[in-house]
Amino acid sequence: MQRIPALDESARQLARERIDGLVKPLGALGRLEDLAAWLCAAHNTVPPRPLDDVRVVVFAGDHGVSASAAVSAYPREITAAMVRVFLSGTSGVSVLARQVGAHVRVLDIAVDGDLDDVPSEVRAFKVRRGSEPIDTTDALAPGEAVRGFAVGRAVADEEIDAGADLLIPGDMGIGNTTIASALVAATLGVPVPDVVGTGTGVDDDGRARKIAVIEAALARAGERVRDPFELLTALGSACAAATAGFLVQAAVRGVPVLLDGVFSGAAALVAREIAPEAAQWWLAGHRSTEPSQAFALKALGLEPILDLGLRLGEGSGAVQAVPVLRGARAVLAEMGRLADLA
Numbered sequence: 525m526q527r528i529p530a531l532d533e534s535a536r537q538l539a540r541e542r543i544d545g546l547v548k549p550l551g552a553l554g555r556l557e558d559l560a561a562w563l564c565a566a567h568n569t570v571p572p573r574p575l576d577d578v579r580v581v582v583f584a585g586d587h588g589v590s591a592s593a594a595v596s597a598y599p600r601e602i603t604a605a606m607v608r609v610f611l612s613g614t615s616g617v618s619v620l621a622r623q624v625g626a627h628v629r630v631l632d633i634a635v636d637g638d639l640d641d642v643p644s645e646v647r648a649f650k651v652r653r654g655s656e657p658i659d660t661t662d663a664l665a666p667g668e669a670v671r672g673f674a675v676g677r678a679v680a681d682e683e684i685d686a687g688a689d690l691l692i693p694g695d696m697g698i699g700n701t702t703i704a705s706a707l708v709a710a711t712l713g714v715p716v717p718d719v720v721g722t723g724t725g726v727d728d729d730g731r732a733r734k735i736a737v738i739e740a741a742l743a744r745a746g747e748r749v750r751d752p753f754e755l756l757t758a759l760g761s762a763c764a765a766a767t768a769g770f771l772v773q774a775a776v777r778g779v780p781v782l783l784d785g786v787f788s789g790a791a792a793l794v795a796r797e798i799a800p801e802a803a804q805w806w807l808a809g810h811r812s813t814e815p816s817q818a819f820a821l822k823a824l825g826l827e828p829i830l831d832l833g834l835r836l837g838e839g840s841g842a843v844q845a846v847p848v849l850r851g852a853r854a855v856l857a858e859m860g861r862l863a864d865l866a
């Protein structure tokens with residue numbers, strides 16, 4: 525792994541001094557002040573650069589658990605169908621991204637289908653078709669977690685080389701909240717019932733099935749979960765590995781990331797195990813209603829920018845936070861100074 529640059533604390537300090545001198549009462553811009561200072565530390569300059577080129581990458585894939593147990597309110601065929609919706613620009617995140625001028629790219633990392641009707645570049649990074657059911661067997665074959673991680677890094681490199689100022693990981697996969705909850709429970713050692721939510725809207729029985737699947741998976745994996753790549757192999761997915769790689773490579777390249785919901789929160793926890801320094805490059809776009817995401821953000825020390833009761837995933841909540849970040853930059857770049865008051 526290449527070295528991960530540190531945020532520039534002297535730029536953050538200089539930003540704080542500048543912010544205190546803006547034409548407003550001390551501290552009156554609240555969280556915007558913290559975000560502006562964070563951006564200065566990330567960009568190593570005051571004021572920070574504009575965040576013009578924002579890119580969402582949606583990692584799409586299926587899970588064995590969505591075939592073997594009813595862990596979602598929706599059928600697994602939705603995953604493949606949604607890839608086409610992303611391509612048509614009519615998904616939730618596509619619509620929200622257009623509002624802020626962000627670009628959305630969808631990649632079939634592990635959809636359980638050939639998707640041979642979609643452009644081949646969407647399938648260029650495919651690792652496998654679906655994954656195995658984690659309650660009975662490893663999600664991935666040996667080597668696939670490392671491959672998925674490398675895929676995510678390569679994708680981040682492509683987006684950054686194409687000009688990305690800010691990266692957002694998106695997710696699409698029926699069963700994603702079960703896999704994410706398993707990763708969070710394993711990484712943090714939290715009791716499974718505490719992290720499992722209703723995802724797309726399962727009832728009490730559905731939630732009980734999710735808990736049973738994850739508890740069986742954790743019992744099966746045992747101590748292997750202490751190694752992040754073994755964890756991804758046993759309980760994760762190719763998408764989780766790719767998202768983790770994406771997050772780490774953004775940090776290697778010094779490009780800020782806005783985390784989204786459940787899936788990126790879980791992937792971030794795993795990514796931090798792989799590259800602890802990477803976490804300083806991530807902000808939390810929003811708070812999901814799912815409990816596993818709250819555990820992940822707390823463990824990462826991140827306060828979400830927005831709390832809109834979203835539970836969609838796809839990168840949607842993070843995209844909604846982009847104007848807030850841009851506003852934080854703009855006040856520092858454009859506000860007048862208290863000292864210049866006539």
Ligand SMILES: Cc1cc2ncn([C@H]3O[C@H](COP(=O)(O)O)[C@@H](O)[C@H]3O)c2cc1C
Binds near residue numbers: 606695698726
């Ligand atoms: C039409 C549709 C669009 C979505 N877009 C994101 N998700 C979200 O729901 C899924 C996770 O929830 P669970 O674990 O309950 O299956 C993921 O695909 C996630 O991205 C969707 C789900 C559906 C049904």
Ligand SMILES: O=C(O)c1cccnc1
Binds near residue numbers: 701786814834836837
């Ligand atoms: O908040 C999320 O990320 C989420 C919630 C439910 C289903 N899929 C994603």
